[in-house]
Amino acid sequence: MDTALTAALIAAAITAIGWLANHFLSVKAALDRRRHETRLAHVEKQLEQLYGPLLFLILEGKSAFRDFCQTLGRNYVFDGNGHIRPDDLKTWLYWVDNEFMPRNLAIQNLLASKAHLIVGERMPDSYLSFIDHYNSWRVRHLRWKEEQVPYTWHAKTNWPDQFDNDVIKEYEKLKGLQIRLASLVRGMEA
Numbered sequence: 001m002d003t004a005l006t007a008a009l010i011a012a013a014i015t016a017i018g019w020l021a022n023h024f025l026s027v028k029a030a031l032d033r034r035r036h037e038t039r040l041a042h043v044e045k046q047l048e049q050l051y052g053p054l055l056f057l058i059l060e061g062k063s064a065f066r067d068f069c070q071t072l073g074r075n076y077v078f079d080g081n082g083h084i085r086p087d088d089l090k091t092w093l094y095w096v097d098n099e100f101m102p103r104n105l106a107i108q109n110l111l112a113s114k115a116h117l118i119v120g121e122r123m124p125d126s127y128l129s130f131i132d133h134y135n136s137w138r139v140r141h142l143r144w145k146e147e148q149v150p151y152t153w154h155a156k157t158n159w160p161d162q163f164d165n166d167v168i169k170e171y172e173k174l175k176g177l178q179i180r181l182a183s184l185v186r187g188m189e190a
Helices: 003-072 086-113 125-147 161-189
Strands: none
Touching (some): 003 086, 003 161, 125 161
């Protein structure tokens, strides 16, 4: 075989191999970028539609409860036996109807309508504890308002502090992931 022909064939083979390698790397980079963009879009949806609003409602609720306690002049509402002072009951019920129940309803609506955005394979226990807290209180309070059936003026279970902690933790993790994914996508554009 002619040396020039052999050299040309070798050059063509090297060019084809180079093109294939470049094509493979380009396709892989495009797939990786698309995967990161898809993940970023989902994380942003979780933050925008569920965890951001939940975090806001929780922080707003904590602030409102502090304000209410300041109104009472102490850092608790019910005594160790679960009783409220008779002179504080009217104020408590006003705050329940106009501050606490509406916020709890907003949280419940978010969890019900955006459950598909919750991180993990199942509903966290603290979220279920919140649902139990809210539903038991809502029904008892509504029954008192509509049928004058007395109750203890609060839910059968306390507000689940772990719910706050879990929402804050997931929000922070998702924000960190959002920043990392956005950086990856921007780096792949260059």
